[in-house]
Amino acid sequence: MFRAAFRAGSVDAVYLRFASADVNEIARAARTMQFHGFNITSPYKERILPFLDDMDEAARRSGAVNTVVLRNGRLTGFNTDVEGVREALLRHGVTLRGKRALVLGAGGAARAAALALVSRGVSVTLMNRTIKRAQKIAAAFSCRVAPVEVIPREMENTDILISCISEGRSMVPRDCLTRDLVVLDAHYREESPLKRDATAGKCTVIDGREWLLFQGAGAFRHFTGQEPPVSAMRRALYDDGACAKKNIALIGFMGTGKSAVGRHLAENLKMAHIDIDDEIERKSASSITDIFRDLGEASFRRMEERQIDAAAGTSGTIISCGGGAVLNAANVDRLRDSATVVWLNAGVGTILQRVGDDWSRPLLDVQDRRSEIEKMLRLRTDHYARACDLVINTDGKRPEEVAGRIQDEISTSL
Numbered sequence: 184m185f186r187a188a189f190r191a192g193s194v195d196a197v198y199l200r201f202a203s204a205d206v207n208e209i210a211r212a213a214r215t216m217q218f219h220g221f222n223i224t225s226p227y228k229e230r231i232l233p234f235l236d237d238m239d240e241a242a243r244r245s246g247a248v249n250t251v252v253l254r255n256g257r258l259t260g261f262n263t264d265v266e267g268v269r270e271a272l273l274r275h276g277v278t279l280r281g282k283r284a285l286v287l288g289a290g291g292a293a294r295a296a297a298l299a300l301v302s303r304g305v306s307v308t309l310m311n312r313t314i315k316r317a318q319k320i321a322a323a324f325s326c327r328v329a330p331v332e333v334i335p336r337e338m339e340n341t342d343i344l345i346s347c348i349s350e351g352r353s354m355v356p357r358d359c360l361t362r363d364l365v366v367l368d369a370h371y372r373e374e375s376p377l378k379r380d381a382t383a384g385k386c387t388v389i390d391g392r393e394w395l396l397f398q399g400a401g402a403f404r405h406f407t408g409q410e411p412p413v414s415a416m417r418r419a420l421y422d423d424g425a426c427a428k429k430n431i432a433l434i435g436f437m438g439t440g441k442s443a444v445g446r447h448l449a450e451n452l453k454m455a456h457i458d459i460d461d462e463i464e465r466k467s468a469s470s471i472t473d474i475f476r477d478l479g480e481a482s483f484r485r486m487e488e489r490q491i492d493a494a495a496g497t498s499g500t501i502i503s504c505g506g507g508a509v510l511n512a513a514n515v516d517r518l519r520d521s522a523t524v525v526w527l528n529a530g531v532g533t534i535l536q537r538v539g540d541d542w543s544r545p546l547l548d549v550q551d552r553r554s555e556i557e558k559m560l561r562l563r564t565d566h567y568a569r570a571c572d573l574v575i576n577t578d579g580k581r582p583e584e585v586a587g588r589i590q591d592e593i594s595t596s597l
């Protein structure tokens with residue numbers, strides 16, 4: 184969605200997913216990798232607060248942040264979930280003032296919905312299985328709380344139903360979902376039972392992706408200072424074909440662990456593994472070092488392109504690429520068409536340590552390796568960022584840990 188927005192708005196930027204289970208690492212990486220900004224999701228929306236230098240009003244009131252902008256070394260947090268849910272309703276012709284809403288759930292999304300509605304004159308009732316959590320939100324935003332047992336009675340007095348629970352089963356009986364009701368289910372990944380029942384009951388159903396879209400539009404505004412190209416973003420968001428690629432490609436600088444991580448991933452996911460450098464050596468019956476020395480880098484790059492083309496034509500394969508593969512636009516196009524592309528990132532210190540006294544890499548056969556690596560990283564980082572869907576920082580992580588994190592990310596979101 185963001186990539187489409189940047190294209191439509193002629194913004195020279197990339198948006199990628201950062202794989203991490205550690206909020207410290209995220210805040211640190213934002214600075215060292217010089218992000219311009221980032222979005223964060225549960226459970227980090229609250230945990231990021233201690234790392235911020237400043238916050239906007241919605242973030243302060245909701246106690247949660249989903250958008251962070253890094254400018255002049257300062258991290259500023261915003262909460263665009265609040266405007267996101269409001270816009271999703273308003274843009275679909277729902278008037279708010281004086282209406283009654285029932286919000287199900289008590290997590291970050293429910294908080295944002297409650298705040299968005301209360302501040303527009305909606306009278307909000309919250310419901311959650313653990314009532315204590317709902318009471319906490321209610322106290323902060325002056326809403327009512329009702330126990331889940333009285334849903335049918337509450338529904339009689341509800342104009343807008345917002346579900347912020349991720350359960351597969353709908354909490355709302357089917358016969359409560361009738362024509363005059365507006366229903367927004369924040370759970371947008373698949374067709375939810377609530378959405379199905381609400382559609383059957385002829386309610387006004389607003390797709391959960393509209394909330395995702397408008398929180399993204401708000402983030403775009405903070406990142407770029409420009410008005411968001413909403414239609415281009417919506418088209419990208421609803422394009423299901425953009426997901427579920429058949430291969431996984433690993434890219435990144437020498438020494439970031441592409442081959443070792445690839446082996447672990449292949450074993451864990453029961454997928455095939457193609458290491459492009461190994462393929463080149465096998466097909467040419469000579470080593471990379473010899474190819475560089477005898478035929479030159481240009482010949483090596485032609486062989487690399489051929490092997491990437493062949494690997495991208497397979498399916499169910501982990502493809503470990505050589506560090507320079509992304510310099511060739513044809514390779515990037517081919518990989519992006521066929522694979523979820525994962526960038527293994529590492530700092531210079533880690534790279535130096537990992538390549539150690541292995542002198543078989545022709546491009547690192549130089550006196551001052553540190554400066555050479557720094558120079559190459561300056562030239563390549565942008566290529567890695569533009570080519571990938573997901574980035575993972577590998578400093579201090581073993582290959583099996585990196586593989587595990589990639590698996591988690593791919594199974595939950597890509």
Ligand code: S3P
Nearest residue numbers: 436437438460505506507544545
């Ligand atoms: C190269 C990286 C090497 C190999 C060749 C060129 C590069 O692969 O393809 O020496 O340009 O960075 P690894 O990244 O697997 O070491």
